Amino acid sequence: MSEPDFTLNTVEDLDALLADPSPVLIFKHSTACPVSAHAHGEFEAWLETKESAPRTAFVRVIEERPVSNEIAARLGVRHQSPQAILVVDGEARWDASHDRVTREALAERTAAEN
Numbered sequence: 495m496s497e498p499d500f501t502l503n504t505v506e507d508l509d510a511l512l513a514d515p516s517p518v519l520i521f522k523h524s525t526a527c528p529v530s531a532h533a534h535g536e537f538e539a540w541l542e543t544k545e546s547a548p549r550t551a552f553v554r555v556i557e558e559r560p561v562s563n564e565i566a567a568r569l570g571v572r573h574q575s576p577q578a579i580l581v582v583d584g585e586a587r588w589d590a591s592h593d594r595v596t597r598e599a600l601a602e603r604t605a606a607e608n
Contacts, residue, residue, distance in 0.1 A: 496541035498550040517548030533576035533595035540597040
C-alpha cells in the first residue's frame with residue numbers, strides 16, 4: 495500500500511508543507527465516520543495508481559483538530575470530512591468532500607496540475 499508523502503500532526507507540519515509552493519493534495523479523514531472510511535479507501539486506491547501527481551498529505555481531523563482547523567482557516571475552505579483539497583502556490587484550487595472524493599476525481603484534478 496502506498497503512503498502519503500506527509501502526515502500532518504502539528505501546525506508546524508502544515509507550515510513546512512505550505513512553505514513549498516509546489517502542488518499538494520491534502521486528505522482530511524475522520525477516523526469515526528464510515529463515509530470517511532470509504533473516501534479514505536478511494537484516496538488509498540488513487541495513491542496506488544498515481545504516477546506523477548502532486549505531493550500528498552494526510553490529517554486525521556479528530557486526533558489533530560488544531561491542524562484541521564488551521565487548514566480551513568489558511569486555505570479559506572470550509573471544513574468537511576472526508577475532504578480532499580488541492581493546493582497550488584499556497585491556495586486551494588479545488589476541494590471535494592464526502593462521496594465526491596473518488597479515485598477518478600482525484601486523478602482528474604491532479605492531472606490538470608501536472
